Amino acid sequence: MASESIPLAIPKSSRGVVFEWLFTADHKKIGVMYIVYSLLFLVIMGIEAILMRIQLAHPHASFMSPQTFNRLFTLHGTTGVFFVAMPILFGFGNYLVPLMIGARDMAFPRLNAFSFWITAFGGLVLYASLFAGGGFMQGGSAPDVGWFAYAPLTSTTYSPSHSTDYWTLSILLAGIGSVGGAVNFIATILCMRCPGMTLGRMPLLAWMNLVMGGLVLVTISPLTAAQIMLMIDRYLSGHFFDTAAGGSVVMWMHFFWIFGHPEVYVLIIPCFAFVSEIIPVFSRKAMFGYPAMVAATVSIGFVSLGVWAHHMFTVGMPSYGNAFFVLTTMIVGVPTGIKIFNWLATMWGGKIRFATPMLFCTAFLFQFLVAGLTGIMLATAPFDWQLSNSYFVVAHFHYVIVGGILFTIFAAFYYWYPKMTGRMLNETLGKWHFWIMVIGFHLTFDFMHIPGLLGMPRRVYTYEPGRGWEIWNLLSSIGVIFQGAAILIFVYNMIVSYYKGAPAGNDPWDAWTLEWATTSPPPDYNFAAIPDVRSRRPLWDIKHPEDPDWKYE
Amino acid sequence: MSAIPVPMAENQTPWKLPSRGRVGMFSLIVAESAIFTIFVAAYIFYIGKSISGPTPRQILSVPVFITVCLLSSSLTMHWAVAALRKGKTGRFALFWFATLALGSIFLAGTGREWHHLIAQEDFTIQTNLFGTTYYSLVGLHASHVLVGLIALAIVMVLALMGKVKCEHWERCEVLSLYWHFVDAVWVVVFTVVYGLGR
Numbered sequence: 001m002a003s004e005s006i007p008l009a010i011p012k013s014s015r016g017v018v019f020e021w022l023f024t025a026d027h028k029k030i031g032v033m034y035i036v037y038s039l040l041f042l043v044i045m046g047i048e049a050i051l052m053r054i055q056l057a058h059p060h061a062s063f064m065s066p067q068t069f070n071r072l073f074t075l076h077g078t079t080g081v082f083f084v085a086m087p088i089l090f091g092f093g094n095y096l097v098p099l100m101i102g103a104r105d106m107a108f109p110r111l112n113a114f115s116f117w118i119t120a121f122g123g124l125v126l127y128a129s130l131f132a133g134g135g136f137m138q139g140g141s142a143p144d145v146g147w148f149a150y151a152p153l154t155s156t157t158y159s160p161s162h163s164t165d166y167w168t169l170s171i172l173l174a175g176i177g178s179v180g181g182a183v184n185f186i187a188t189i190l191c192m193r194c195p196g197m198t199l200g201r202m203p204l205l206a207w208m209n210l211v212m213g214g215l216v217l218v219t220i221s222p223l224t225a226a227q228i229m230l231m232i233d234r235y236l237s238g239h240f241f242d243t244a245a246g247g248s249v250v251m252w253m254h255f256f257w258i259f260g261h262p263e264v265y266v267l268i269i270p271c272f273a274f275v276s277e278i279i280p281v282f283s284r285k286a287m288f289g290y291p292a293m294v295a296a297t298v299s300i301g302f303v304s305l306g307v308w309a310h311h312m313f314t315v316g317m318p319s320y321g322n323a324f325f326v327l328t329t330m331i332v333g334v335p336t337g338i339k340i341f342n343w344l345a346t347m348w349g350g351k352i353r354f355a356t357p358m359l360f361c362t363a364f365l366f367q368f369l370v371a372g373l374t375g376i377m378l379a380t381a382p383f384d385w386q387l388s389n390s391y392f393v394v395a396h397f398h399y400v401i402v403g404g405i406l407f408t409i410f411a412a413f414y415y416w417y418p419k420m421t422g423r424m425l426n427e428t429l430g431k432w433h434f435w436i437m438v439i440g441f442h443l444t445f446d447f448m449h450i451p452g453l454l455g456m457p458r459r460v461y462t463y464e465p466g467r468g469w470e471i472w473n474l475l476s477s478i479g480v481i482f483q484g485a486a487i488l489i490f491v492y493n494m495i496v497s498y499y500k501g502a503p504a505g506n507d508p509w510d511a512w513t514l515e516w517a518t519t520s521p522p523p524d525y526n527f528a529a530i531p532d533v534r535s536r537r538p539l540w541d542i543k544h545p546e547d548p549d550w551k552y553e
Numbered sequence: 554m555s556a557i558p559v560p561m562a563e564n565q566t567p568w569k570l571p572s573r574g575r576v577g578m579f580s581l582i583v584a585e586s587a588i589f590t591i592f593v594a595a596y597i598f599y600i601g602k603s604i605s606g607p608t609p610r611q612i613l614s615v616p617v618f619i620t621v622c623l624l625s626s627s628l629t630m631h632w633a634v635a636a637l638r639k640g641k642t643g644r645f646a647l648f649w650f651a652t653l654a655l656g657s658i659f660l661a662g663t664g665r666e667w668h669h670l671i672a673q674e675d676f677t678i679q680t681n682l683f684g685t686t687y688y689s690l691v692g693l694h695a696s697h698v699l700v701g702l703i704a705l706a707i708v709m710v711l712a713l714m715g716k717v718k719c720e721h722w723e724r725c726e727v728l729s730l731y732w733h734f735v736d737a738v739w740v741v742v743f744t745v746v747y748g749l750g751r
């Protein structure tokens with residue numbers, strides 16, 4: 001560090017620390033900044049969810065106005081996808097990929113810093129709308145067009161204020177950041193591997209971040225293109241989505257979902273990566289079916305590009321269009337099923353340690369399976385005609401996002417927090433966090449399917465009594481209390497453990513990938529000597545020179 | 554305490570990885586292609602859907618000359634990089650300048666076309682659906698040409714200062730990938746706007 005070479009009269013001040021983080025191009029610091037930034041937004045979106053569940057706990061509640069409700073679900077969705085899930089996964093990828101492939105940094109460190117800051121700026125732009133979005137027509141403050149912002153609701157006719165401008169601009173900025181990050185991931189993983197780390201020996205986390213990077217390139221860019229078109233419509237009076245001039249609002253739907261569906265895989269594939277690293281370590285077995293896992297990931301990436309119009313069954317398509325998108329959507333289930341079987345086969349016969357990371361991964365397996373099954377239900381066009389835009393859909397995708405993505409992110413926190421800080425998270429608090437989260441999650445989202453089946457549409461700010469929806473909504477709202485409590489325990493655990501946690505040492509989990517070969521936290525240069533890899537579990541080879549893996553691979 | 558030194562096992566084959574500049578540029582090109590694909594799809598979908606005039610046939614003339622200029626700039630770019638690779642910096646500067654000039658002619662030609670359409674034909678991005686798709690697609694391409702020209706100009710200045718040497722050929726090649734991409738996109742845009750759409 002600079003303070004070592006330049007003699008300073010005063011010790012490094014807090015100002016020095018701030019500058020060090022502001023101007024850093026180190027992949028670990030950028031990764032941590034991504035993660036902390038997303039956690040702040042996670043809390044914000046959680047508060048938005050709590051407010052909405054308070055409003056929906058009873059029929060005819062008057063906790064908030066319909067306008068406020070519209071703004072809250074728009075902010076909640078947009079924040080969750082673009083400013084929580086994406087950056088937190090990019091953060092973990094940033095931190096872990098170079099360490100796992102034995103590199104000293106990402107391929108383009110300054111591009112990395114740029115990507116983070118522009119994404120961060122995008123989030124600030126979105127929330128700046130709360131203060132500045134009223135604009136000259138006083139048509140609203142925060143954006144209220146929903147996270148997929150269907151045309152013509154976003155046109156200047158129906159959204160006269162600037163709130164929609166903030167929405168589109170923030171997503172454009174986040175999109176630039178995501179593409180920059182993806183370029184960096186791909187170049188890092190292909191070009192920065194340490195000697196011997198062939199593609200066939202890369203940790204699955206690196207493989208899956210490679211696939212995620214490729215998906216980001218071809219899915220975020222269409223969204224960026226659509227936002228440019230929306231801006232042309234709004235600022236330059238263009239006619240892309242202007243039906244009065246012959247434009248088509250269905251075009252927006254296509255462009256949005258060409259992004260929107262693969263985006264789910266952009267989010268879940270890095271989570272698959274966490275599970276694929278954690279389950280083997282806590283089952284004390286090498287990953288079952290590594291090549292099948294890689295092949296399944298790549299094929300999910302490809303198939304996911306051809307399923308988008310299953311979000312549009314109710315718009316009306318020719319029967320062969322429906323059939324095509326039903327079939328492609330169901331085909332995604334095949335490689336996903338392969339993955340679930342591989343994880344189960346890794347656990348099968350293993351010496352399983354149910355530490356907190358493993359608990360979260362185990363819950364993920366069950367919850368993600370259920371999320372996939374309701375996905376198959378919704379992929380069936382006639383079923384979707386009945387339940388599209390209902391709470392069944394909301395329950396389905398929250399099962400994916402909370403039960404799948406958020407649970408594995410928690411697993412990743414408990415697993416890698418010791419590497420990032422040098423201290424263990426408290427295991428007792430971790431178990432409390434896990435069980436309360438499980439209870440809260442299932443209370444909220446299991447019961448949310450039922451009002452959906454009974455016909456409750458999403459995005460309504462209140463509902464009539466006497467339709468059998470009341471009890472399920474109340475239970476969902478009660479579940480949110482548990483989820484909130486679990487998150488509080490988690491935040492408390494992270495803060496307290498940072499100061500008082502047990503020292504982690506280099507390798508607290510007895511793991512096999514290279515990030516555990518260096519100190520916790522790793523030095524700026526990651527590795528004193530660049531490692532040389534001969535198998536998929538390089539650290540096992542070092543710990544067991546008498547019985548190395550490369551003899552059998 | 555520093556990192557645990559990981560023992561260096563002997564690897565038989567020499568360790569060779571792809572160049573990160575090239576991989577990074579190819580990734581960027583994939584992302585840019587996706588953006589252009591969406592704009593081209595919108596253009597094709599909206600052909601003939603304008604509910605008021607003018608139509609492309611009434612006001613667009615095929616820009617043959619600037620197309621020839623842009624496409625031949627790919628050739629001069631290729632020669633420039635090949636010259637630098639062999640260390641012939643003078644030849645490199647000459648062909649690099651030719652590329653810059655041909656690209657500038659193209660951009661000036663697009664500017665002339667737009668000026669004609671806006672000033673004489675009173676045809677803007679607001680006129681009809683055709684105007685919206687035409688100016689956004691051609692403008693998206695022209696903005697990419699502009700970015701390329703700025704990058705080319707920076708290298709040109711460095712070359713005139715004598716700072717571009719043989720060892721920089723790979724960096725120049727990475728930049729040339731972008732330029733070839735911009736040219737290839739023009740082939741698509743040209744076909745769609747002046748062929749299919751007209």
